[in-house]
Amino acid sequence: MDMSWIQKKGCAFGYKEDLKQNRHGQEGGIIWWEEVLKECRAQETFITLKGWRDECFDVRAGYSAEALLKMDRCATCLFGICNYGVDINGYVMDPEKGLCIWLQRRSQTKQTWPGRWDNMVGG
Known part of the structure; x- marks a missing residue:
């Protein structure tokens, strides 16, 4: 290079x-x-x-x-520069299934990790 x-x-x-x-x-x-x-x-x-x-x-x-x-x-x-962000995850306690978490799938057009599972909110 x-x-x-x-x-x-x-x-x-x-x-x-x-x-x-x-x-x-x-x-x-x-x-x-x-x-x-x-x-x-x-x-x-x-x-x-x-x-x-x-x-x-x-x-x-x-x-x-x-x-x-x-x-x-x-x-x-x-x-090696540190940067900071906030991520939010959601969950519910279902009486039959127990602990369930909310996930979203990233858009196929995202620049990073398209189509992958992700948390609810990040920034």
């Missing part, structure tokens, strides 16, 4: 200030991240980027810390 084109984009890695600037000290480091990820998506470099849905998550050093940048949800796993 040739990813030498990333170096040509020019961005410093390291401190949070570097994320906001390119290698010339100009604003634009955050835009650089998005460009790199979109290029990886176009070249089909990582399977996970097929799940791109323009749903950006804030990238933070800690749960309550200020956002350093935004990144598409599907790309966060490439960098």
Whole structure:
């Protein structure tokens, strides 16, 4: 996998200030991240980027810390970035069957896990 084109984009890695600037000290480091990820998506470099849905998550050093940048949800796993969500499951106690859970089947047109069983609500 040739990813030498990333170096040509020019961005410093390291401190949070570097994320906001390119290698010339100009604003634009955050835009650089998005460009790199979109290029990886176009070249089909990582399977996970097929799940791109323009749903950006804030990238933070800690749960309550200020956002350093935004990144598409599907790309966060490439960098070991934690993201959080809520899932809701429903259940009933049936007098004859006992505990029954409510499930839904995902649409066949979903980008991720089409047609698979899922919980009631997630986000």
